Amino acid sequence: MPMPSSSSLLSAIRRLLASLALSPPPAAAAAMPPSSPEPEEEGMGRSDAGGGGGGEGGGGGGGRALSYGEAEYWDARYVEEGGAPYDWYQRYAALRPFVRRFAPPESRVLMIGCGSALMSEDMVDDGYTEIMNIDISSVVIEIMRKKHFNIPQLQYMQMDARDMSIFSDESFDCAIDKGTLDSLMCGVGAPLSAAQMVLEVERLLKPGGIFMLITYGDPSVRVPHLNQSGCNWKIVLYILPRPGFKGKTKRSVLDPVPMTESGVLQDGFVPEDPDSHYIYVCKKLQGSTGTSSPTIHHVDTQDTAE
Numbered sequence: 001m002p003m004p005s006s007s008s009l010l011s012a013i014r015r016l017l018a019s020l021a022l023s024p025p026p027a028a029a030a031a032m033p034p035s036s037p038e039p040e041e042e043g044m045g046r047s048d049a050g051g052g053g054g055g056e057g058g059g060g061g062g063g064r065a066l067s068y069g070e071a072e073y074w075d076a077r078y079v080e081e082g083g084a085p086y087d088w089y090q091r092y093a094a095l096r097p098f099v100r101r102f103a104p105p106e107s108r109v110l111m112i113g114c115g116s117a118l119m120s121e122d123m124v125d126d127g128y129t130e131i132m133n134i135d136i137s138s139v140v141i142e143i144m145r146k147k148h149f150n151i152p153q154l155q156y157m158q159m160d161a162r163d164m165s166i167f168s169d170e171s172f173d174c175a176i177d178k179g180t181l182d183s184l185m186c187g188v189g190a191p192l193s194a195a196q197m198v199l200e201v202e203r204l205l206k207p208g209g210i211f212m213l214i215t216y217g218d219p220s221v222r223v224p225h226l227n228q229s230g231c232n233w234k235i236v237l238y239i240l241p242r243p244g245f246k247g248k249t250k251r252s253v254l255d256p257v258p259m260t261e262s263g264v265l266q267d268g269f270v271p272e273d274p275d276s277h278y279i280y281v282c283k284k285l286q287g288s289t290g291t292s293s294p295t296i297h298h299v300d301t302q303d304t305a306e
């Protein structure tokens with residue numbers, strides 16, 4: 001049988017994507033310089049209700065659009081992109097002050113839903129020595145494993161963040177999620193998926209370990225998921241304008257943003273950039289409360305989650 005040419009293979013993939021009603025990644029995103037990521041895409045932008053191909057719930061039944069919550073969506077997307085590096089929301093350079101502040105370079109780091117982001121290799125360039133990258137997409141894990149075969153600090157495993165039972169309890173100092181919980185929020189059974197993932201992260205962190213969640217979700221839609229029964233976090237919130245935001249910010253991004261006792265932004269607080277990203281620095285405290293009351297941390301500009 002004759003082998004298809006690469007262009008006919010590409011057309012076949014495009015036809016497959018079209019028949020699955022997937023929105024292919026914007027050409028601009030794959031070609032975009034990594035330093036200026038698109039902050040958000042359809043369905044993972046403004047709210048958990050999502051939209052486009054990635055809306056929460058994802059539908060059910062034949063012919064439906066795949067959603068950001070499904071491995072098939074990501075596999076097809078990474079095939080289409082051919083492994084082009086792409087960092088969602090923010091690059092490491094912008095996140096570095098937070099990462100360095102809460103996780104020293106010798107930390108054993110779990111990167112949840114690594115995708116094709118440059119984040120982990122940037123961290124290695126910055127001195128990090130052990131980063132375990134997991135992703136539900138076997139396609140992207142294979143691509144990244146091949147790309148980084150000669151960087152011993154980076155390991156890759158295909159895994160669902162809702163079940164990381166291969167790792168033993170308390171085996172990581174820090175877990176970082178940039179956009180993965182957001183993806184789960186677009187899938188079927190989102191609240192259950194979020195609960196499973198957050199409980200797994202809590203289990204895998206050493207006492208005092210840090211879960212850094214980078215998301216478009218404001219506290220009203222993220223604190224309830226962080227605050228699972230069985231978790232005992234001290235949560236400190238930071239807000240970072242999207243890359244390229246031209247407006248002025250009154251405060252330093254390194255200043256924690258206060259939340260109320262019930263875990264929402266204080267009355268009258270509105271981020272200057274409506275498309276800001278939220279960084280929840282969650283420190284695992286000793287023992288579980290078994291309640292759903294997070295320890296909300298109030299403003300302390302020197303806070304290091306120590």
Ligand SMILES: C[S@@+](CC[C@H](N)C(=O)[O-])C[C@H]1O[C@@H](n2cnc3c(N)ncnc32)[C@H](O)[C@@H]1O
Nearest residue numbers: 074087088113114115117135136160161178179
């Ligand atoms: C929005 S992308 C973010 C990728 C990367 N963290 C970044 O910052 O660019 C979400 C990633 O989460 C992965 N993902 C989605 N659901 C997952 C799950 N249940 N377990 C592990 N990874 C998942 C996807 O394959 C995708 O690579």
